[in-house]
Amino acid sequence: MSDQVSPLAPDSFPEMPVVAGVRTASVAAGIKYKNRNDVLLVELAEGTTVAGVLTRSTTPGAPVAWCREILPKGSGRGLVVNSGNANVFTGAAGAAAVRETASAAAALLSCSPDEIYVASTGVIGEILAHEKITAKLPDAVGALSASDWDGAANAIRTTDTFAKGASATAEIGGKTVTIAGIAKGSGMVQPNMATMLSFVFTDAAIPAGLLQALLPPLADRTFNSITVDSDTSTSDTLLLFATGKAGNAPPSGIEDAALDGFKQALESVLRELAILVVRDGEGATKFIEVRVSGAESDASARKIALAIANSPLVKTAIAGEDANWGRVVMAVGKSEQPIDVSKIRIGFGGIDIAVGGMRDPNYDEAPVAAHLKGQEIGIDVDVGIGSGRSTVWTCDLTHGYISINADYRS
Amino acid sequence: MSDQVSPLAPDSFPEMPVVAGVRTASVAAGIKYKNRNDVLLVELAEGTTVAGVLTRSTTPGAPVAWCREILPKGSGRGLVVNSGNANVFTGAAGAAAVRETASAAAALLSCSPDEIYVASTGVIGEILAHEKITAKLPDAVGALSASDWDGAANAIRTTDTFAKGASATAEIGGKTVTIAGIAKGSGMVQPNMATMLSFVFTDAAIPAGLLQALLPPLADRTFNSITVDSDTSTSDTLLLFATGKAGNAPPSGIEDAALDGFKQALESVLRELAILVVRDGEGATKFIEVRVSGAESDASARKIALAIANSPLVKTAIAGEDANWGRVVMAVGKSEQPIDVSKIRIGFGGIDIAVGGMRDPNYDEAPVAAHLKGQEIGIDVDVGIGSGRSTVWTCDLTHGYISINADYRS
Numbered sequence: 001m002s003d004q005v006s007p008l009a010p011d012s013f014p015e016m017p018v019v020a021g022v023r024t025a026s027v028a029a030g031i032k033y034k035n036r037n038d039v040l041l042v043e044l045a046e047g048t049t050v051a052g053v054l055t056r057s058t059t060p061g062a063p064v065a066w067c068r069e070i071l072p073k074g075s076g077r078g079l080v081v082n083s084g085n086a087n088v089f090t091g092a093a094g095a096a097a098v099r100e101t102a103s104a105a106a107a108l109l110s111c112s113p114d115e116i117y118v119a120s121t122g123v124i125g126e127i128l129a130h131e132k133i134t135a136k137l138p139d140a141v142g143a144l145s146a147s148d149w150d151g152a153a154n155a156i157r158t159t160d161t162f163a164k165g166a167s168a169t170a171e172i173g174g175k176t177v178t179i180a181g182i183a184k185g186s187g188m189v190q191p192n193m194a195t196m197l198s199f200v201f202t203d204a205a206i207p208a209g210l211l212q213a214l215l216p217p218l219a220d221r222t223f224n225s226i227t228v229d230s231d232t233s234t235s236d237t238l239l240l241f242a243t244g245k246a247g248n249a250p251p252s253g254i255e256d257a258a259l260d261g262f263k264q265a266l267e268s269v270l271r272e273l274a275i276l277v278v279r280d281g282e283g284a285t286k287f288i289e290v291r292v293s294g295a296e297s298d299a300s301a302r303k304i305a306l307a308i309a310n311s312p313l314v315k316t317a318i319a320g321e322d323a324n325w326g327r328v329v330m331a332v333g334k335s336e337q338p339i340d341v342s343k344i345r346i347g348f349g350g351i352d353i354a355v356g357g358m359r360d361p362n363y364d365e366a367p368v369a370a371h372l373k374g375q376e377i378g379i380d381v382d383v384g385i386g387s388g389r390s391t392v393w394t395c396d397l398t399h400g401y402i403s404i405n406a407d408y409r410s
Numbered sequence: 411m412s413d414q415v416s417p418l419a420p421d422s423f424p425e426m427p428v429v430a431g432v433r434t435a436s437v438a439a440g441i442k443y444k445n446r447n448d449v450l451l452v453e454l455a456e457g458t459t460v461a462g463v464l465t466r467s468t469t470p471g472a473p474v475a476w477c478r479e480i481l482p483k484g485s486g487r488g489l490v491v492n493s494g495n496a497n498v499f500t501g502a503a504g505a506a507a508v509r510e511t512a513s514a515a516a517a518l519l520s521c522s523p524d525e526i527y528v529a530s531t532g533v534i535g536e537i538l539a540h541e542k543i544t545a546k547l548p549d550a551v552g553a554l555s556a557s558d559w560d561g562a563a564n565a566i567r568t569t570d571t572f573a574k575g576a577s578a579t580a581e582i583g584g585k586t587v588t589i590a591g592i593a594k595g596s597g598m599v600q601p602n603m604a605t606m607l608s609f610v611f612t613d614a615a616i617p618a619g620l621l622q623a624l625l626p627p628l629a630d631r632t633f634n635s636i637t638v639d640s641d642t643s644t645s646d647t648l649l650l651f652a653t654g655k656a657g658n659a660p661p662s663g664i665e666d667a668a669l670d671g672f673k674q675a676l677e678s679v680l681r682e683l684a685i686l687v688v689r690d691g692e693g694a695t696k697f698i699e700v701r702v703s704g705a706e707s708d709a710s711a712r713k714i715a716l717a718i719a720n721s722p723l724v725k726t727a728i729a730g731e732d733a734n735w736g737r738v739v740m741a742v743g744k745s746e747q748p749i750d751v752s753k754i755r756i757g758f759g760g761i762d763i764a765v766g767g768m769r770d771p772n773y774d775e776a777p778v779a780a781h782l783k784g785q786e787i788g789i790d791v792d793v794g795i796g797s798g799r800s801t802v803w804t805c806d807l808t809h810g811y812i813s814i815n816a817d818y819r820s
Contacts, residue, residue: 059743059751089739091752091768124736125769188723188740229722230640231737232744312639312722312807313598313815320816326534327641329499330598333469334642341469342501358501359535397722399812405723406730406808 021045021243032084055236062094074208166272205244283400295388307335315397343384431455431653442494465646472504484618576682580675615654693810705798717745725807753794
């Protein structure tokens with residue numbers, strides 16, 4: 001947790017609604033950080049369904065393996081999250097730490113251990129002292145409250161400089177349903193199936209199978225479309241809990257029109273949380289939206305957009321407020337996606353720079369330079385062969401990133 | 411060209427031998443840089459054969475397209491290289507600039523334009539003032555000399571902080587043959603079929619077809635196994651010229667045992683040049699060799715090694731002399747290659763840190779910390795499932811990289 005808040009942070013944590021059937025509590029277990037809460041407990045009402053999207057890393061943390069194991073059951077009664085230790089690459093001891101934590105929480109919440117979700121982030125490779133967590137769980141149960149989202153979002157921070165939350169409402173069959181989510185993440189962010197950690201709660205009644213069908217495509221367009229540094233976390237976890245307390249009639253299937261508003265609202269919450277992660281990118285001073293169009297497919301457009309968004313040379317040029325659009329050309333080229341060079345169009349801030357495979361003869365750098373002085377940078381690229389499109393969000397690469405990461409663990 | 415020489419640079423430019431049939435000259439054309447030579451002309455004896463490996467970028471420069479077009483002819487009489495402007499994304503004007511340059515050089519060297527190789531590096535997207543080059547070619551022809559490798563290597567530099575050369579000798583059928591090469595590159599370096607620019611010359615007599623068969627696998631193990639910043643240049647070009655002046659009997663084919671010594675010597679020159687590019691990586695303070703073993707195949711091992719070598723979090727940890735081996739775990743995981751987590755072994759500087767999927771219980775950080783204080787860092791990873799192996803070379807990621815790239819073009 002840095003003392004200096006990202007210049008791209010929102011002014012304050014948002015007002016967030018109560019979600020019926022969800023209560024949270026944060027406690028200080030002293031896992032790594034001193035003088036702050038580092039464990040979040042969430043209690044979920046009986047009947048809560050769950051969906052999840054987990055990291056595709058082949059060296060996932062023990063909590064990720066646990067969530068993957070219990071997700072098919074689709075039932076959630078509790079969630080325990082700690083910051084400061086990722087419980088990754090910790091062998092049998094790591095798996096035992098998760099089981100012990102789940103069992104302790106299950107006993108306190110009167111449910112089965114396979115209804116307790118667990119997530120951890122922080123240092124990799126150190127044994128997690130789970131007894132520090134379980135010792136504090138009774139205190140946490142005593143402190144459960146329905147409205148402390150700010151506290152919940154703070155407890156899960158590591159290098160994050162601000163707490164991240166977002167919410168929305170929608171209607172399902174005439175009933176208002178509420179969605180509220182929190183996230184953490186700042187570095188090691190190129191989620192591959194989810195962000196580092198994000199937990200989203202709704203009081204909608206949606207069967208687990210349907211919830212699980214609904215989540216991945218929305219994750220692809222939101223959390224899987226951000227990158228800070230191209231590094232994929234071992235702990236990426238996105239969990240969506242639906243308590244059913246809103247009392248709506250359960251939708252009949254993924255295509256049920258009654259779900260349309262809910263899908264939109266959920267996507268907006270996920271997008272808002274994903275963008276907040278980018279806005280807290282380690283060392284970030286500029287927020288960058290890369291919009292690629294004219295590609296062979298949406299998937300191809302996303303590869304091109306990520307090649308641009310991950311290019312250290314593009315990101316340092318933006319940091320330096322340098323209209324070095326040639327580096328965008330380079331990044332498009334290194335993506336090895338189908339393009340028509342002679343039709344490539346590139347713009348910064350909505351201003352055309354290149355058209356038809358070379359610099360626009362009328363190109364005037366002044367307005368582009370002015371755009372680059374701002375905090376919100378737009379890069380548009382059309383590759384001229386199809387209708388595939390994708391938007392990806394990232395931040396610039398600055399001295400701040402180096403400072404944070406050259407001595408994070410020490 | 412920076413004033414400050416990389417701390418990883420060799421003490422001086424090496425002694426380099428004359429290669430019979432090769433003469434070079436450097437001139438100052440004022441393309442971008444002032445008060446330095448920025449154009450290299452190489453004259454090659456009649457009968458010189460050529461092989462090349464060019465960038466896989468889909469936005470290649472006009473010179474790359476030209477080289478690709480003339481390579482099948484396999485005959486080289488001249489090479490013109492300029493620094494300061496890459497002649498990339500310059501449309502029809504860029505292609506014309508290459509043709510004009512080749513024609514002017516061909517007239518002066520009494521050969522056909524399709525025997526003149528052209529390469530450019532520098533800024534992308536600006537029209538190359540080829541008339542500045544062609545105006546200086548007569549001077550260059552008058553200044554041709556057989557021994558100025560240092561001058562040649564200097565003329566092709568852009569952000570390089572030192573000139574790069576390497577040489578070797580071998581025997582083919584009892585005749586001694588000589589190999590000498592130069593290279594440039596410092597940033598935008600994750601070559602994908604070659605480095606930014608490297609030109610290698612030999613007096614061996616080797617038919618063009620055989621030369622072209624021989625080069626790509628050696629390029630894969632050398633130039634294609636380095637990375638500075640994961641960004642692939644639009645101009646990557648590796649050319650190998652063989653003048654035949656050594657008078658050896660031409661080998662019968664790629665498997666001819668008479669070529670064994672030559673292949674080894676050539677690979678050593680390519681490896682030495684590739685490593686010099688890494689040692690001049692923008693902002694580099696540490697040279698890193700990543701050795702991956704136990705993978706499903708050599709290709710899989712290379713993907714894992716590149717995931718480690720390209721990870722900003724691994725590279726900043728090394729910059730900070732932080733034994734944060736957990737970031738190596740993360741990078742292995744993000745490569746999505748087949749591994750057995752429970753058998754992963756990780757070491758820094760030859761010292762085991764992790765064995766059997768978790769930290770070695772006897773791990774002592776002190777000797778690893780001492781190793782990280784040095785300039786030459788070794789990272790060993792065994793992923794425990796096969797016999798595939800790969801070595802990749804990279805450098806750390808520092809404030810220097812940010813400083814250089816946040817204001818390179820401006």
